[in-house]
Amino acid sequence: MELLIVGKPNVGKTLLMINFAAYLGLRELHLEVSEGDGVRRSQRLTTDRARRDLVSLYAPKTHRMQTLMLDQGLGRQRVPWTVADTMGIPEGIAEEPEIRHQVALTLERLLRADMVLHVLDASSVGLRRMEAPGPFDAALAELGQLLKGYLIIANKMDKPGSHEGLRLIKERYRGVPVTPVSAVTRRGFRDMKNWMARLMG
Amino acid sequence: MAEVYTPDMNPGSSEEVFHWVEAGRIAPDAAVQLLTRFQSNGAQGATTRRDRSDPDRETPDLVLEDLDRLVGLQDIKRIVRDIRAFVEIQQLRVDVGLTRNQQTFHMVFSGAPGTGKTTVARIMGRLFKALDVLPKGHLVEVERADLVGEYIGHTAQKTREVIKRALGGVLFVDEAYSLARGGEKDFGKEAIDTLVAAMENYRDELLVILAGYPDEMAWFLNTNPGLMSRFPIRLEFKDYSAVDLVHIARRMVHDRDYQLAGDAEAGLLRLLGDHEGYWHRNAGNARMVRNLLEHAIRRQAVRLSARHTPLTRHDLMTLTWTDFEGGLS
Numbered sequence: 001m002e003l004l005i006v007g008k009p010n011v012g013k014t015l016l017m018i019n020f021a022a023y024l025g026l027r028e029l030h031l032e033v034s035e036g037d038g039v040r041r042s043q044r045l046t047t048d049r050a051r052r053d054l055v056s057l058y059a060p061k062t063h064r065m066q067t068l069m070l071d072q073g074l075g076r077q078r079v080p081w082t083v084a085d086t087m088g089i090p091e092g093i094a095e096e097p098e099i100r101h102q103v104a105l106t107l108e109r110l111l112r113a114d115m116v117l118h119v120l121d122a123s124s125v126g127l128r129r130m131e132a133p134g135p136f137d138a139a140l141a142e143l144g145q146l147l148k149g150y151l152i153i154a155n156k157m158d159k160p161g162s163h164e165g166l167r168l169i170k171e172r173y174r175g176v177p178v179t180p181v182s183a184v185t186r187r188g189f190r191d192m193k194n195w196m197a198r199l200m201g
Numbered sequence: 202m203a204e205v206y207t208p209d210m211n212p213g214s215s216e217e218v219f220h221w222v223e224a225g226r227i228a229p230d231a232a233v234q235l236l237t238r239f240q241s242n243g244a245q246g247a248t249t250r251r252d253r254s255d256p257d258r259e260t261p262d263l264v265l266e267d268l269d270r271l272v273g274l275q276d277i278k279r280i281v282r283d284i285r286a287f288v289e290i291q292q293l294r295v296d297v298g299l300t301r302n303q304q305t306f307h308m309v310f311s312g313a314p315g316t317g318k319t320t321v322a323r324i325m326g327r328l329f330k331a332l333d334v335l336p337k338g339h340l341v342e343v344e345r346a347d348l349v350g351e352y353i354g355h356t357a358q359k360t361r362e363v364i365k366r367a368l369g370g371v372l373f374v375d376e377a378y379s380l381a382r383g384g385e386k387d388f389g390k391e392a393i394d395t396l397v398a399a400m401e402n403y404r405d406e407l408l409v410i411l412a413g414y415p416d417e418m419a420w421f422l423n424t425n426p427g428l429m430s431r432f433p434i435r436l437e438f439k440d441y442s443a444v445d446l447v448h449i450a451r452r453m454v455h456d457r458d459y460q461l462a463g464d465a466e467a468g469l470l471r472l473l474g475d476h477e478g479y480w481h482r483n484a485g486n487a488r489m490v491r492n493l494l495e496h497a498i499r500r501q502a503v504r505l506s507a508r509h510t511p512l513t514r515h516d517l518m519t520l521t522w523t524d525f526e527g528g529l530s
Contacts, residue, residue: 091229092444093227100222100223103222103223107218108215111236111240126248139237
């Protein structure tokens with residue numbers, strides 16, 4: 001089973017992964033990062049360390065796809081599963097080949113994933129910011145309807161303006177399930193977990 | 202800035218979309234839109250399924266119409282129809298859950314130059330694309346020099362590059378027998394081996410057509426028994442009859458906005474009839490007719506420019522027998 005986390009840059013994908021892992025009771029994260037040239041780096045680090053090293057408040061920090069390996073599933077079968085945290089997908093055609101490569105990788109993985117969390121920044125809806133929902137998110141919401149497991153995460157619900165943002169998101173992507181979450185305060189994690197457990201069967 | 206998604210972007214598969222993203226041709230949002238089309242088309246996991254509902258797609262019927270428009274080639278038209286029926290029935294079988302009969306469609310075209318081999322190969326590519334057997338259906342035409350290298354190891358590399366270009370379509374190897382001509386030490390053998398390996402590796406993405414003179418092709422296939430079984434479909438392109446050639450001539454003339462005078466047609470038929478069955482082996486059949494015509498068109502221009510009376514539209518269009526006479530040497 002694979003859960004894929006996808007979204008624009010700086011919407012909080014990596015922190016969501018780390019804090020959700022901590023919420024599930026993990027102390028140590030086993031991460032696999034695929035470098036270029038087919039090299040895979042495997043690393044283990046504590047959740048605190050991961051928060052410090054992998055997350056930034058100001059600028060996107062995830063430049064490569066990283067996969068969190070989890071031993072026990074949430075469903076009854078308890079099968080091992082993975083959480084793939086992807087690079088933020090920018091709007092428009094990126095100049096750097098490496099970014100385009102990561103976008104292509106993400107899209108490819110997206111079609112194969114069993115569950116997809118599409119993360120939006122609820123506090124920046126309608127703003128002219130990199131993380132504000134845009135055409136890419138609209139297109140992905142369309143595609144999401146055809147995927148097996150697809151959920152929109154309205155993240156950053158702890159920030160001012162996010163309630164208005166959530167309302168706009170629900171209006172804009174009508175018919176698509178939206179779960180309000182705050183990766184910082186762990187609000188909505190239970191809903192997320194239940195959703196995953198249901199899909200894992 | 203984001204490039205707007207345009208309807209003329211018709212990727213053959215989701216892989217192609219990934220490539221376009223990577224190459225910077227399309228923005229992520231457009232890519233996701235294109236992927237949505239594939240996803241909605243097939244069942245789960247059918248990400249490589251090609252878009253069948255695409256309105257710009259050629260239908261097999263349309264392609265066969267183009268084939269029918271070619272003069273002569275009756276046997277070939279029949280075999281192509283057989284192939285089409287086979288493919289379509291196989292697809293229907295798969296749809297109802299029966300096993301697919303794995304068959305390769307690699308072909309040998311034997312015939313003199315100018316008997317329509319390349320033209321038919323191009324139509325084959327389009328047909329297989331229309332039938333969903335090949336993703337792209339384009340034609341890559343090569344000969345010995347494009348495949349065989351100059352030093353050890355060069356050949357495999359060159360051949361692989363050619364194959365890469367042809368992936369998704371048809372690789373047409375003209376005068377293929379020349380690959381076996383040099384004997385045991387020749388690099389041609391290496392090219393054949395690489396080609397055969399690629400045919401196995403890209404079973405669903407490559408159609409190889411070997412073409413050449415009938416005698417040489419028969420010899421070539423006999424030198425290499427493994428090849429025979431790998432090219433199950435043999436098409437023989439017979440030399441055109443004089444009547445067919447006049448037919449072709451008439452069509453070529455028409456395409457160029459000329460017309461044949463009655464005496465020219467009769468003369469051509471007589472001229473070509475005399476030679477029937479005794480073509481110079483490089484005469485090139487249809488190509489020979491084209492050369493004849495081009496020659497006649499030039500002679501007509503000379504003839505008309507020497508005239509002092511005003512020229513009518515009819516004069517400018519008509520080729521008479523005097524324009525042809527002595528043209529075939």
